[in-house]
Amino acid sequence: MSDRLSLPMITLICMDTVCPEKAVKALEYSCRGIEFGDVVLVSHYKPDNFPDNFRYEYTPKCETIDEWNYKALFEMPKHVRTAFSLLCHSDGFVVSPDSWRWEFLDYDYIGAVWPLPSDDFSYRDPNGNLRRVGNSVSLRSKKLLDLPIVQGLEFKAFHGYANEDGFICVNYVLEYEKQGCKIAPIEVAKYFSREYVQEEGIEPFCFHKWHGLNAKYPSF
Numbered sequence: 001m002s003d004r005l006s007l008p009m010i011t012l013i014c015m016d017t018v019c020p021e022k023a024v025k026a027l028e029y030s031c032r033g034i035e036f037g038d039v040v041l042v043s044h045y046k047p048d049n050f051p052d053n054f055r056y057e058y059t060p061k062c063e064t065i066d067e068w069n070y071k072a073l074f075e076m077p078k079h080v081r082t083a084f085s086l087l088c089h090s091d092g093f094v095v096s097p098d099s100w101r102w103e104f105l106d107y108d109y110i111g112a113v114w115p116l117p118s119d120d121f122s123y124r125d126p127n128g129n130l131r132r133v134g135n136s137v138s139l140r141s142k143k144l145l146d147l148p149i150v151q152g153l154e155f156k157a158f159h160g161y162a163n164e165d166g167f168i169c170v171n172y173v174l175e176y177e178k179q180g181c182k183i184a185p186i187e188v189a190k191y192f193s194r195e196y197v198q199e200e201g202i203e204p205f206c207f208h209k210w211h212g213l214n215a216k217y218p219s220f
Contacts, residue, residue, distance in 0.1 A: 003033075004033055004035045005033060005034045005097050005100055006035045007034060007035065007037065007100075008035070008036075008037040008082070009082050009083045009105070010037055010082060010083075010084045010086050010139070011039070011040060011079075011080045011081065011082045011085045011086070012030055012031065012038070012040070012085075012086045012094075013040045013041075013079060013080060013085050013086065014026060014027055014040070014041055014042070014088050014090075015043070015068065015071060015072060015079075016041070016042070016089070016090060017043055017044045017059065017060075017061040017068070018062075020043040020045060020046075021047045023043065023089070024047055024050065026088050026091075026092075026093040027039055027041060027051075027054060028051065029093055029094070029095075030086075030088055030093045030094035031094075032094075034094065034097050034100075038055060038080075038082055039053065039054045040055045040080075041055070041056050042057045042058075042059050042075075042076070043056070043057075043058070044059060044060060044061040057079050059075060069162050069163060069164040069167070070164075072087070072136070072164040073148050073155060073164050073167060073168075074148060074155065076145065080142060082142070084139055084142065085139070085140050085142070085145060086138075086139050086206075087136060087137060087138055087140065088137055088206070089136065090220060091208065091209055091219070092137035092193075092195075092206065092207060092208030093137070093207075094206050095206065095207055096204060096205055097205075099191060099203050099205040101191060101192075103188060104188070104192055104205075105139075106182070107139070107141075107183065107184040107188070108141040108144040108176075108181040108183070109133075109138060109139070109144055109168060109182075109184065110133070110138060110139045110188065110189055110192045111134050111136070111137060111139075111165065111169075111184075111189065111208075112133075112134070112135035112137065112138075112189065112192070112195040112196075112197070112204075112208055113132055113186050113189050113197040114131070114134050114135070114195075114196070115197050116130075116132075121159050122159075123170055125170055125171070125174060126171070126174055127174065131169055131173060131183075133169065133183055133185065133189040134168070134170065135193060135195055135208055136164065136165045136208065137193055137195075137206050137207070137208040138165065139192065143181060144168070144181045147175075147176060147181065148167075151175060151179065153167075155167070158170075190202060191204060192204060192206060193206040193208060194206075194207050194213065195207070195209055195211065195214075196209075198211070198214075
């Protein structure tokens with residue numbers, strides 16, 4: 001009997017048109033001790049020695065970060081065939097399979113905790129409420145993935161930024177919540193992933209960026 005964590009309801013996915021080779025390394029590392037329902041690389045070419053148990057999907061090379069943000073919102077859904085996706089990057093992926101919690105699946109979106117802003121607009125939704133959970137490295141339900149397309153949401157910059165995680169968790173979050181999508185609270189998100197906000201004594205399931213306590217994680 002395998003002692004690997006079985007997550008057949010989750011597609012592990014990376015969309016990368018900068019260095020697909022590093023993306024594959026991140027996907028492989030994320031699969032240590034875990035059996036995902038599907039593992040997908042979306043990129044502008046298929047790297048050499050691509051794993052036989054991974055799926056490759058083509059996308060044209062992104063020339064700007066906003067092109068990537070757009071694709072993450074409006075193209076990525078078509079590459080996911082399971083109830084959830086786990087988006088990872090070459091600088092953010094699964095590092096601690098033992099930290100998985102089944103309560104993560106109670107939410108449509110869960111990422112890292114965002115820091116308190118030093119201005120009066122960052123991480124604030126249209127009603128002015130501070131939103132503390134987001135981040136691109138995240139678990140997303142298929143319902144949430146499909147919503148921008150189903151609802152015809154406009155892709156645009158807010159305060160000069162068109163980040164796809166901000167699109168979901170801040171700027172259009174009221175629409176997502178209106179349609180029944182649940183964003184995880186800080187109390188749960190801090191166990192899922194870690195970026196700038198860090199708490200001693202917690203080993204998260206994922207990470208993003210090699211700041212502080214995250215410096216120990218591998219870099220490809």
